[in-house]
Amino acid sequence: xxxxxxCSIAVTSLYKIYGPDPDKSIDLLRxxxxxxxxxxxxxxxxxxxxxxxxxxxxxxxxxxxxxxxxKSTLVRHFNRLIDPTEGSLIVNGVDVMSLxxxxxxxxxxxxxxxxxxxxxxxxxxxxxxxxxxxxxxRRPHVRDAVDRGMTWLKRVGLEGYEKRYxxxxxxxxxxxVGLARALAMDAPLLLMxxxxxxxxxxxxxxxxxxxxxxxxxxxxTIVFIxxxxxxxxxxxxxxxxxxxxxxxxxxTAEQILTKPATDYVKSxxxxxxxxxxxxxxxxxxxxxxxxxxxxxxxxxxxxxEAALKTMAEHETASVCVxxxxxxxxxxxxxxxxxxxxxx
Amino acid sequence: xxxKDFPQLNDDLLRAIKQTVDQSFLNFTRSYGDxxxxxxxxxxxLLNASERMFTNAPWPVxxxxxxxxxxxxxxxxxxxxxxxxxxVLIGLFDMWENTMKTLSMILVSTLIAIVAGLPIGVLxxxxxxxxxxxxxxxxVMQTMPSFVYLIPVVMLLGxxxxxxxxxxxxxxxxxxxxxxxxxxxTVDADILExxxxxxxxxxxxxxxxxxxxxxxSIMAGVNQTVMMALAMVVIASMIGVQGLGQPxxxxxxxxxxxxxxxxxxxIVGIAMAIDRITQGYGARLQKHIGAQNGSR
Numbered sequence: 001x002x003x004x005x006x007c008s009i010a011v012t013s014l015y016k017i018y019g020p021d022p023d024k025s026i027d028l029l030r031x032x033x034x035x036x037x038x039x040x041x042x043x044x045x046x047x048x049x050x051x052x053x054x055x056x057x058x059x060x061x062x063x064x065x066x067x068x069x070x071k072s073t074l075v076r077h078f079n080r081l082i083d084p085t086e087g088s089l090i091v092n093g094v095d096v097m098s099l100x101x102x103x104x105x106x107x108x109x110x111x112x113x114x115x116x117x118x119x120x121x122x123x124x125x126x127x128x129x130x131x132x133x134x135x136x137x138r139r140p141h142v143r144d145a146v147d148r149g150m151t152w153l154k155r156v157g158l159e160g161y162e163k164r165y166x167x168x169x170x171x172x173x174x175x176x177v178g179l180a181r182a183l184a185m186d187a188p189l190l191l192m193x194x195x196x197x198x199x200x201x202x203x204x205x206x207x208x209x210x211x212x213x214x215x216x217x218x219x220x221t222i223v224f225i226x227x228x229x230x231x232x233x234x235x236x237x238x239x240x241x242x243x244x245x246x247x248x249x250x251x252t253a254e255q256i257l258t259k260p261a262t263d264y265v266k267s268x269x270x271x272x273x274x275x276x277x278x279x280x281x282x283x284x285x286x287x288x289x290x291x292x293x294x295x296x297x298x299x300x301x302x303x304x305e306a307a308l309k310t311m312a313e314h315e316t317a318s319v320c321v322x323x324x325x326x327x328x329x330x331x332x333x334x335x336x337x338x339x340x341x342x343x
Numbered sequence: 344x345x346x347k348d349f350p351q352l353n354d355d356l357l358r359a360i361k362q363t364v365d366q367s368f369l370n371f372t373r374s375y376g377d378x379x380x381x382x383x384x385x386x387x388x389l390l391n392a393s394e395r396m397f398t399n400a401p402w403p404v405x406x407x408x409x410x411x412x413x414x415x416x417x418x419x420x421x422x423x424x425x426x427x428x429x430x431v432l433i434g435l436f437d438m439w440e441n442t443m444k445t446l447s448m449i450l451v452s453t454l455i456a457i458v459a460g461l462p463i464g465v466l467x468x469x470x471x472x473x474x475x476x477x478x479x480x481x482x483v484m485q486t487m488p489s490f491v492y493l494i495p496v497v498m499l500l501g502x503x504x505x506x507x508x509x510x511x512x513x514x515x516x517x518x519x520x521x522x523x524x525x526x527x528x529t530v531d532a533d534i535l536e537x538x539x540x541x542x543x544x545x546x547x548x549x550x551x552x553x554x555x556x557x558x559x560s561i562m563a564g565v566n567q568t569v570m571m572a573l574a575m576v577v578i579a580s581m582i583g584v585q586g587l588g589q590p591x592x593x594x595x596x597x598x599x600x601x602x603x604x605x606x607x608x609x610i611v612g613i614a615m616a617i618d619r620i621t622q623g624y625g626a627r628l629q630k631h632i633g634a635q636n637g638s639r
Contacts, residue, residue: 079540102544109542120537123632124555133551134541165631185541 008057008189008221009078014087015051016073016245019044022085035244047073049245051087055238057188058219062236064226070245071225075191078223079112080104092188109138113182117194119174121166121181128153128162131180145184152180156210172203176210183214192224196231208234229268233257233277241265253277258340275305275341280321283340284330287320294320294328304337311337372498383505386455390504393451397443405443406430413616417623425619429612438587438609445586446613448579449572452508456516456568461561464523465549474524481517489514489578497582507584511575518567526560527553556632562625566618573614587613 017025025044029035035046047070055061065071076082077089080096089096092111099107113134121130132149135142142148153162156176166174175195182190192211196204208231215222226232232239233253240250241264249261257274260266280302287294297320298307311319311334323329351357397405406427413419413426433442467474493510500506530553538552554561580588587606594603 081536081539105542105544107542108540112540114537114540116533116537118533120531120533122534122552122555124558124628137541137543137547137551167631181541191540 008092009053009055009061009223010088010090011051011053011077012088013050013052014048014074014077014089015046015085016048016070016077016082017044017046017085026086047245048077048084051245051247053240053247053250055221055223057221059237060215060222060224060235062224062226062232062239063242064229064232064236064239065242066227068244069242071227071242072193073245074242075193075223075225078189078191079108079114109134109185111187112189112191113185113187114191114193115175115178115182115195117197119166119171119178119198121174121177123166125165126162127158127164127166127169127177130166130177131162131184133181134185148184148186149180152184153177155183155214156180170203171199172207175199175207179207179210183218188221190220190222192222194225194227197226197228204231211235229272233272241268254279254282258282270343273305274343275308275337276303278304278340280304280307280319280330280332280337283336284321284332285336287328287330289320289328289331294322296320297322297328298332300324300329304332304341307332308334308337308341368495368498376499379499380505383500383509386451386508387503387505390447390451390508394444394447397447397450398440402434402439409616413620413623416620417627419623422616422619422623426616429616433609433612436605436609438590438606441585441587441590441606442609442613445573445576445588445610448504448508448511448576448584448586449569449613449617452511452515452572453565453569455508455512456519456572457565459512460516460519460564460568461523464520464561464564465527465553467520467524468527468553477520481520484513485517489575493578493582502583504584507579507582510582511572511579511584514575515568515571518571519561519564522560522564522567523557526557526564529560530556559625559629559632562621562628566621566625569617569621570614573610573617576610 015022015026015029019025019042021042022044025038025042025046028038028042029046029049033041035049038044038046051074063071063074073082077084078091078096080089080099084097091107094107094111096104096107122133125133128146128149129136131153132142132145135145135148150162153159156179158173158176158180161169161173166177169177175198178195182192196207199207211222212235224232224235226235233256236253238250239253239256240247241256242248243264249256249265251259254277256265257269257272257278260269279300280298281300283304296310296314296316296318298310300321300323302321307319311317317334319332320328321330321332400408409426409430410423413423417423430442433439463477467477489510492513493506496506496509500509534552534556535548538548543551576584576586577588577591580586580592587610590602590606591610593599594606
């Protein structure tokens with residue numbers, strides 16, 4: 001984990017318990033009583049159990065889990081749409097729990113922005129008025145709100161739609177409005193709660209590409225919630241897997257794929273096309289050819305899938321991996337690539 | 344035989360209760376009647392001003408104004424035509440003056456019902472406790488026969504327009520309150536959460552999300568309020584409210600069938616015209632809000 005001062009979000013011992021006597025349930029949890037037992041004994045539901053996570057700034061942190069795992073509950077703690085039962089929450093250096101209601105509104109307005117699964121656009125406002133909605137709430141008034149709104153509409157590819165109403169747009173376009181509305185806030189932290197889950201598969205990939213492209217320039221801290229492992233692997237610089245209110249594994253896509261921490265994670269990654277997300281670095285051996293010119297080459301960061309395709313096209317059993325300066329960094333052998341891809 | 348006579352309180356006690364209540368209310372009226380009349384004097388002023396406006400305006404101006412309102416609210420030619428022809432027919436059958444007085448009364452009572460009902464509806468939507476406290480009151484206001492609460496109003500304020508107006512508002516305000524409450528409570532929770540997430544304050548949420556999204560429901564409340572106010576016109580004429588109710592009252596007393604039916608039809612015509620205007624406006628409001636649900 002990165003040191004706290006480089007983190008955008010630092011969550012320590014976070015508990016969220018719904019029910020009549022939450023504090024007592026925390027004590028029971030610490031004594032090792034199971035969630036099922038607590039539900040039976042106290043009628044309390046444990047939504048988040050001792051969550052610890054450090055999210056570095058400027059990267060995409062995916063939080064993945066199935067429905068009911070508590071991932072949406074967790075992300076709503078970051079802007080305190082939900083208050084924790086216990087625990088510490090530092091976001092962008094601010095102790096979120098210590099904020100007064102007015103300070104919290106200000107914090108939400110300037111430090112965070114959010115994109116929602118079901119878009120949550122204002123149906124009675126035009127697309128442009130939706131994009132500048134967050135800005136219009138700020139006091140003092142944002143003078144250049146309309147210009148900023150138009151800029152963001154253009155960047156998400158909705159130029160010319162500013163006078164339409166949300167109901168006149170397709171789902172994918174509506175979520176672009178949702179994205180533009182969040183980005184127009186120019187806040188360092190972007191929370192995306194299953195933002196693309198309601199979209200058709202092809203549109204979803206489109207939106208993922210838009211997000212990745214924007215993130216290249218923006219370098220924001222993005223917390224992306226999803227139940228889709230493919231989406232998690234595509235977008236996440238860091239991935240945390242949540243199961244019934246607990247984080248079961250945190251790591252990069254490669255770590256999750258090659259070293260699943262529990263059987264639960266293993267069962268997840270078994271279904272996925274590994275070659276598409278693992279990169280050549282995962283399987284290459286150091287370059288031993290000295291300064292001799294290599295034959296077939298691929299750059300660092302190439303996926304195994306693409307490397308295998310290159311090898312198949314040229315009917316060779318190995319390929320040389322080049323680093324950023326175009327000098328050989330290693331060799332990927334067909335056997336290693338296949339062993340990593342097929343499991 | 345067992346159970347034939349109900350074991351009622353004895354007559355003396357009952358008489359004493361009634362007398363005490365009547366007497367104390369009478370005393371209250373005598374000592375505070377003037378004060379209460381003074382409190383309600385702005386209403387008298389408002390009513391007089393509105394009635395002067397309606398009755399003094401040249402009839403072509405009134406018709407043009409009504410048609411303009413119909414057009415702005417509905418953008419439908421058919422509604423405009425209906426409004427114009429209703430007013431022309433009313434004028435031809437010599438009911439113009441009374442109709443203007445009734446319209447004035449409806450306008451003022453609806454305005455007061457909105458001004459009083461909207462904030463109460465908002466408060467009810469904000470708190471379950473307020474809702475629990477106010478709901479039974481609304482039940483009483485809607486089911487209590489209007490003649491019953493005419494009695495104390497007349498005792499306090501005498502015969503005239505202001506007590507009539509108060510009676511009409513008491514009868515007509517409940518749907519306004521209820522539908523405002525309902526409209527705000529049924530606002531999409533996702534949108535409300537989004538508003539929170541972008542840092543909206545309570546009042547910003549109210550003005551930017553809750554009221555606009557509750558607008559179709561609130562307009563249905565306005566529509567109901569107008570209809571109920573019109574239904575009270577005849578009853579209110581019994582305590583001195585002028586307008587289309589008075590000829591109807593005279594017709595009942597003297598059994599003038601035609602006089603009754605003409606004025607009755609005039610009330611129906613106005614009711615239909617206002618109903619179409621407010622419904623049309625409600626439908627236009629709903630255009631974007633309603634279609635949103637297609638995406639879920």
